[in-house]
Amino acid sequence: MTDSRDGQTYRTVTIGTQTWMAQNLNYESTNSYCYNDSSKYCDQYGRLYTWAAAMDSAGSRDVNGKGCGFESACSPKHPVRGVCPEGWHLPDSTEWMTFINSVGSVAFAGKFIKAGNWYMQGSDKNSYHFTALPSGNRTCEERSINEGTNAFIWSSTEKDSKIDYNLSLFYRSDRADLSSSYKCIGISVRCLKD
Numbered sequence: 001m002t003d004s005r006d007g008q009t010y011r012t013v014t015i016g017t018q019t020w021m022a023q024n025l026n027y028e029s030t031n032s033y034c035y036n037d038s039s040k041y042c043d044q045y046g047r048l049y050t051w052a053a054a055m056d057s058a059g060s061r062d063v064n065g066k067g068c069g070f071e072s073a074c075s076p077k078h079p080v081r082g083v084c085p086e087g088w089h090l091p092d093s094t095e096w097m098t099f100i101n102s103v104g105s106v107a108f109a110g111k112f113i114k115a116g117n118w119y120m121q122g123s124d125k126n127s128y129h130f131t132a133l134p135s136g137n138r139t140c141e142e143r144s145i146n147e148g149t150n151a152f153i154w155s156s157t158e159k160d161s162k163i164d165y166n167l168s169l170f171y172r173s174d175r176a177d178l179s180s181s182y183k184c185i186g187i188s189v190r191c192l193k194d
Contacts, residue, residue, distance in 0.1 A: 016102030019193035045135035048186030070183040073161040080156040084191035093157035109176035118171040138186030152187035
C-alpha cells in the first residue's frame with residue numbers, strides 16, 4: 001500500500017477478516033516524533049504519535065477525531081481515520097480484540113506477532129507477518145524510553161479525558177493485551193483497512 005500523502009509504501013497483511021498495515025505508520029504530522037529525535041528510528045520503527053495526533057484532533061482529514069486530545073473527552077463516531085491514509089483507520093479497542101483473538105489469545109498472541117530483537121529474548125516467530133517491533137515510546141516529559149523492550153500501539157477508544165487504550169507488548173511476556181496510557185505520550189500507530 002502506498003500512502004499518497006508522502007509516497008511511503010507499507011506492507012500489508014490479512015489476519016482473519018482484517019487487513020492491517022504490517023509496519024508502523026511513518027507519516028510526519030504535528031505532534032509526531034522519531035524515537036530519540038533521530039530519523040534512523042523513524043526509518044526502523046515508524047513515528048511516535050500523541051493520541052491527539054493519532055486521532056487528528058485538528059480535524060484536518062477526518063472530523064470524527066476533531067477535538068480529541070489530552071484532558072479532552074470525546075465521543076468519536078467509529079471508524080476514525082485519524083492520521084491514517086485514506087481508506088484506512090485507527091482501530092478501536094473492539095477491533096484490537098478481534099485481532100488478538102484471530103492470532104490466538106491474549107496469553108500468547110504476542111509471541112506470534114513480534115519480530116526483531118526484543119531485549120533478552122531474541123527474535124520472535126512473527127508467524128502472522130504483523131511485524132510488531134520493540135519501538136518504545138516518548139513520555140509526556142518528552143523523553144524516549146523502552147526501545148528494545150516494549151511496543152504500544154494506539155486505539156481510537158478512550159477510557160477518560162486523560163487516558164486511552166492501546167495494544168501493549170513487552171519483551172518478557174508472550175501476551176498481547178489492551179492496556180491504558182496517558183494520551184500525552186507518544187506511541188506507534190497501525191492502520192486498519194476500512
